[in-house]
Amino acid sequence: MAPRAPALPRLMAPRKHEPTGRLTPLLFLPRGVVALLMLAAFELLTGCMDEVAPRPAIASTGDPIVDGNAELAAAPPKDRVLWDDRIAATALRIGNFDEAKAKFDDAIVRGGGIINNTADAAKARSLFHPEDTKTFIGEPYERIMDYYYRAILYWRDGEPDNARACYRTGQVLGSDVENHQYTSDFVLLYYLEGFASAKLGEDASDVFARAQATTKRHLPPYNKDANVLVFAEYGHGPVKYAGGQYGERLRFYTEESRIRSARLTVDGHEVRLPPYDNLNHQATTRGGRVMDYILGNKAVFKSTTNTVGNVALVGAAVAADQDSRQGNEAAVGLAAVGLISKIASAATTPRADIRAWDNLPQFLSFAALKLAPGNHSGQVEYLTKDGEPDPDLTRQVAISVPADPSANTVVFLSELPR
């Protein structure tokens, strides 16, 4: 019996017709297979990695608008709307209405159309890029808030018809057609659409009825003579996080606000500002997204390729253990498949997009009142669950009503500092 050759490392067994001088796994494979492997590896090393440009450091000035705009300038274009939204909300709260208008208009122009055939959206859908590769336009509740806030500024500018247009688009965004819910449950979008129509001298009874049907809370009838429109907001809005095995599920963390209502006192009259809409509810009650399905498929692909990789590598080890030529050849093939599967699994990124407009309120409220022309001083109080005002949040409010009876004075009250 001829002496047996010393055992070679399992995956490097010599192959028929193959030189044995340099023993690497690739040398045992046909050229076509090697080419495919190299192509896959090349794709992984090049196309699958996003180049992240170094972000310049932002020196805080303490001015939220200046700092926000510096962040906006440094942010990648895909995050532009995100910063527009954040800056605009802050600008509205501190009374910088021109800045708020410019930023909301930019956000609406960029995110308000129908986006398709864009490279970043296609990447976000692909296996090897996370969802946040796409240009941010926000989830429906965030997109609605662009229009809700912009409408306040249209009221300020004496354009109730454009404010109404914003409410109507908000309703379209709020309907969840993918899940066969064809109407929004955003109360103020209906109520304020009707209020705008009433102010324009049109019949608003239908839309008022629709608004009332959306809430159990009693809605005040429209007062066409009202010349002061009070928009109030309190509490903190939803926070996004990624759930699921691979972070493929978009989830929302919500915390019930300590502040549950507000009260404005003007000229001795109390104006109640109850919570008509709850953004936490809006964010969490919407059905699944099409993108969730895609991310789910990505997660399945990642899991499956990982399992296939494990099985193939174990199979390669078992085959190599056969200590025969066929076994070694099969081991090499299985190892190659296993390697590709493991690489594909590692490169697959099902992570959901958790970029969020993070300075939104939880509750929204509205009241309309009629005040005589001139200057009025008032006080806003934010009330806890027990109906008691939080003294730290009580603020004085100055209201200036013009003599023009057709003009509307807008008062914007926010518990949120920025």
Next chain:
Amino acid sequence: MNTTHRFIILSSVAATAAFFAGCANEGVQNPSGVPVTQVNPDEQGFVSGTGVESQDLVTVTDKMARSILSTPVIASAATPPRIVIDPVENATRFPIDKSLFTDRIRILLNSKATGRVVFLARDRMQALEHERELKESGQVTSSYDPNPVAFKGADYFLTGKLEGLTTQASTGTSDYILYSFQLIDARTSEIVWEDSAEIKKQGLEDAAYR
């Protein structure tokens, strides 16, 4: 090529194909969305449309300007009628700069049909009145007697309305917009001219946004 080689090649091809294929999009209809297309208003669309854009503005105002000039009260007027623009009402779901429509119609009529109509700058009345007061008080010079009121009255009001209808389904969104404009006799309130244009658009967003 033996069986093992075939197995290796097929496995590698399958793995590579799966690697490059967009498996995550499987089962999603129109993952890239459907480009917005313009369709005739009387055409059955597969969904609904989108908003007011510059090409709509140009199309609509071109049509309105031509139509106004051909109306008898303008075409046969002995003296150029004076027109005041009343703001357009937006009843669509798209917030827009409404003055764009009437401004472009005015510009077209002033530039293409000089002298056949005269527009009164009512939106500048505050500045005009201030200037007249300065002249009346002698604070600035005047090449004419500023005392009699010389501001002209309107013969006609030009106004319009934008109305919309939105349809939304899982297959996309469509918007129909009716642009209507009127010329109203300031003395009699008669509508002496009216014309309209209709545009319908539809589209579906990329699945990444649905």
